[in-house]
Amino acid sequence: MSTRPFRLILLILLLLSVVPACGPAQRTAPDTPAESTPLPAYRAHWLPREHGPLFSTSGACASCHAGLVDEAGNDVSIDANWRSAIMANASRDPYWQATVRSEVLDHPELRSVIEDKCATCHTPMARFSAAASDGESDLLDGGFLDVDHPDHAFAIDGVSCALCHQVEKEGLGEPESFSGGFSIDTERPRGWRLAYGPFPPAQGPGEVMRGSSGYRPVEGSQTGQSELCASCHTLYTPYVGEDGEVAGTFPEQVPYLEWQHSDHQGTSDCQDCHMPPADGAVRIASSGGGPPRSPFAQHRFIGGNVHVLKMLWAFGQEFDVTASSEHFEQKIEQTLEQLQTNTAELSVREASVTGSQLRFDVDVASKTGHKFPTGFPARRAWLHVVVEDAAGDVVFESGAVNADGSIVGNDNDADPAAYEPHYRQITSADQVQIYEPILEDVSGEVTTALLRAQGYRKDNRLLPSGFDKTTAGADFAVYGAATADDDFRAAGDTVSYRIDLSGSSGPFTVTVELLYQSIGYRWAENLRGQDAAEIDRFIDAYDALDNLPVVVAESSVSVEP
Ligand code: HEC
Ligand code: HEC
Numbered sequence: 139m140s141t142r143p144f145r146l147i148l149l150i151l152l153l154l155s156v157v158p159a160c161g162p163a164q165r166t167a168p169d170t171p172a173e174s175t176p177l178p179a180y181r182a183h184w185l186p187r188e189h190g191p192l193f194s195t196s197g198a199c200a201s202c203h204a205g206l207v208d209e210a211g212n213d214v215s216i217d218a219n220w221r222s223a224i225m226a227n228a229s230r231d232p233y234w235q236a237t238v239r240s241e242v243l244d245h246p247e248l249r250s251v252i253e254d255k256c257a258t259c260h261t262p263m264a265r266f267s268a269a270a271s272d273g274e275s276d277l278l279d280g281g282f283l284d285v286d287h288p289d290h291a292f293a294i295d296g297v298s299c300a301l302c303h304q305v306e307k308e309g310l311g312e313p314e315s316f317s318g319g320f321s322i323d324t325e326r327p328r329g330w331r332l333a334y335g336p337f338p339p340a341q342g343p344g345e346v347m348r349g350s351s352g353y354r355p356v357e358g359s360q361t362g363q364s365e366l367c368a369s370c371h372t373l374y375t376p377y378v379g380e381d382g383e384v385a386g387t388f389p390e391q392v393p394y395l396e397w398q399h400s401d402h403q404g405t406s407d408c409q410d411c412h413m414p415p416a417d418g419a420v421r422i423a424s425s426g427g428g429p430p431r432s433p434f435a436q437h438r439f440i441g442g443n444v445h446v447l448k449m450l451w452a453f454g455q456e457f458d459v460t461a462s463s464e465h466f467e468q469k470i471e472q473t474l475e476q477l478q479t480n481t482a483e484l485s486v487r488e489a490s491v492t493g494s495q496l497r498f499d500v501d502v503a504s505k506t507g508h509k510f511p512t513g514f515p516a517r518r519a520w521l522h523v524v525v526e527d528a529a530g531d532v533v534f535e536s537g538a539v540n541a542d543g544s545i546v547g548n549d550n551d552a553d554p555a556a557y558e559p560h561y562r563q564i565t566s567a568d569q570v571q572i573y574e575p576i577l578e579d580v581s582g583e584v585t586t587a588l589l590r591a592q593g594y595r596k597d598n599r600l601l602p603s604g605f606d607k608t609t610a611g612a613d614f615a616v617y618g619a620a621t622a623d624d625d626f627r628a629a630g631d632t633v634s635y636r637i638d639l640s641g642s643s644g645p646f647t648v649t650v651e652l653l654y655q656s657i658g659y660r661w662a663e664n665l666r667g668q669d670a671a672e673i674d675r676f677i678d679a680y681d682a683l684d685n686l687p688v689v690v691a692e693s694s695v696s697v698e699p
């Protein structure tokens with residue numbers, strides 16, 4: 139691919155940073171892209187409309203489930219919400235494609251095992267169909283990702299309507315259903331296939347859908363349950379031992395197990411937070427529909443991955459997205475809003491100056507339904523602390539971000555073999571409290587390679603409310619120094635700062651931010667330099683955009699000496 143479009147858009151996108159680059163004055167609220175920049179504008183594309191024996195692509199569903207409006211007049215069209223979600227773009231995702239290639243380069247002898255694994259959740263319709271007919275599920279070099287592959291349209295449609303809505307209730311929540319082990323009927327012919335949903339369907343309207351799409355809507359309580367999401371969001375990855383053979387599996391992503399061990403289980407399912415209800419009742423089909431239905435679940439699927447959404451938007455043409463620039467703009471706004479209002483809070487307590495020492499405690503409170511961050515292990519959150527003296531000069535700073543997205547003082551960003559421990563107390567500027575997983579391979583080395591990770595050296599991601607770390611199973615436990623830190627607890631952590639400020643004069647201003655980044659610096663750097671088209675394409679997009687964090691929460695106090 140030509141890199142010219144990337145460079146062109148670079149200029150525009152330099153303005154798009156979520157927080158301004160390093161420096162003491164970086165505590166301004168992030169601009170929403172819409173306010174500050176003329177981003178590439180384009181329209182939505184037609185969704186693919188293909189029918190296979192087991193699945194149809196989104197274009198076969200969206201037409202009737204578009205043009206939907208709630209009682210407050212909001213457009214709640216299902217396709218419009220879904221198109222720009224990362225799940226709809228799970229196979230276009232340049233970071234995913236680069237990682238698949240990197241894993242294959244690392245273990246060429248396991249190539250088909252790796253590609254089949256990665257296809258399971260990122261191109262689930264194409265992979266499930268291939269598996270059902272004993273076919274191949276290659277991704278690269280003429281596989282599903284190749285536009286000429288006969289199943290390309292199914293692969294590129296990502297986690298699509300006909301996938302989620304055909305998952306059978308049977309076995310959900312059982313360990314066999316994890317790692318993409320959902321079950322879908324392989325017997326019913328097209329015309330008689332079932333699409334499960336939350337409502338008892340009206341007979342007449344249901345026939346309208348069957349006549350046009352070949353699927354009959356039926357009530358299936360599984361659509362309202364976390365166990366549906368758990369089938370892909372509980373991911374065990376095989377890892378390779380010293381002999382190059384698969385030696386076991388590693389719990390790479392377990393938000394469902396984290397949620398199960400929290401008190402959100404029983405009060406809110408994944409859907410409650412990630413598919414929030416529309417305002418009042420909604421007619422769920424634009425033509426031939428039944429009565430208005432309530433609650434109507436919006437297909438927002440918002441997480442925290444602002445960075446990859448920006449890539450998809452900026453390079454929409456290259457990545458052949460179907461969403462419009464407006465769809466992405468809205469998704470990014472909603473993601474920032476979720477990060478800034480529903481994710482975490484901060485407070486600074488007990489601030490005092492004793493002699494030349496400034497002391498204060500930072501309380502972090504998490505509000506998510508699982509660890510924060512959760513999911514893919516490249517995610518990280520950290521505390522950025524700035525102390526200014528009476529003249530407004532910075533006299534202490536921990537956790538500043540460099541223009542390249544690395545964290546000042548983070549050993550892992552400086553050296554791939556090292557990392558920051560979990561801290562109870564911070565006394566110097568090169569100590570940074572980073573909430574993150576650090577993975578290790580079979581010989582105990584720190585790694586970001588998925589098929590090399592066999593355990594967690596560190597996992598101090600913030601726990602959800604109700605999570606008892608002393609009874610947590612090994613697959614979702616806390617690892618490293620946080621296990622012994624009493625105030626690293628359900629829904630929060632307290633970090634004490636003890637700073638020597640001899641020579642400075644107060645009153646001092648302490649400002650603390652909780653920052654979040656979806657692609658930690660080390661994760662991208664470790665891909666750099668590997669020679670392959672998918673990796674070049676990702677690195678070009680990554681370099682064209684700032685990898686600056688989102689400010690999730692902020693707090694500030696003034697301290698009199
Ligand atoms: C069981 C389902 C499943 C399988 C199998 C799977 N993934 Fe994923 N993957 C996910 C989910 C879910 C996420 C998103 C989690 C999040 O956003 O935190 C994800 C995210 C990612 C990301 C981060 C993407 C981004 O935009 O930040 C990469 C990279 C990735 N996967 C690579 C792989 C590779 C390589 C394989 C094969 C070795 C693979 N995945 C297999 C479910 C799966
Ligand atoms: C990741 C899985 C997933 C995908 C992809 C998905 N849905 Fe859904 N959908 C659900 C779940 C879960 C519910 C029910 C949520 C609840 O009951 O809380 C639902 C509900 C619905 C409903 C009932 C009305 C409502 O929103 O409550 C319709 C109609 C529907 N989906 C159609 C679609 C169409 C059309 C697409 C593709 C453009 C699609 N879905 C993509 C999971 C999915």
Ligand code: HEC
Pocket residue numbers: 194198199200201202203299300303333334335336337338339340343344346347350351353355356357358421422423425426427428429431
């Ligand atoms: C010709 C229009 C049309 C097409 C095309 C269509 N649907 Fe529907 N869909 C409907 C109608 C009408 C209903 C019933 C509305 C009601 O009962 O209120 C419905 C209901 C649903 C429901 C709710 C089921 C329930 O009982 O809760 C789901 C889920 C759904 N459709 C998914 C899909 C999927 C997936 C596709 C593509 C494979 C699709 N639809 C294609 C018109 C359509």
Ligand code: HEC
Pocket residue numbers: 364367368371393394395397402406407408409410411412440441442443476477480481505506507508509510511512513514517656
């Ligand atoms: C109480 C509300 C709540 C519940 C319940 C909840 N989540 Fe989340 N989730 C959030 C919030 C807020 C975020 C954004 C912060 C973040 O990235 O962790 C999020 C983020 C995510 C992400 C993206 C993480 C990342 O940074 O890449 C995934 C994946 C996810 N949730 C999956 C799930 C699954 C699966 C379930 C059910 C087992 C679930 N969530 C239940 C609130 C919730």
Ligand code: HEC
Pocket residue numbers: 224225227228229231234258259260262297301302366367368369370371408409412413439440441442443444
């Ligand atoms: C067929 C597998 C599959 C199912 C079922 C599934 N997901 Fe996902 N989900 C994925 C994959 C794959 C990704 C990551 C795509 C990427 O980053 O490239 C993802 C990403 C996400 C994200 C992260 C978005 C972000 O911006 O960080 C959220 C939130 C999410 N899913 C919620 C859900 C919820 C809620 C359900 C259940 C209603 C669900 N998913 C069911 C495969 C699935």
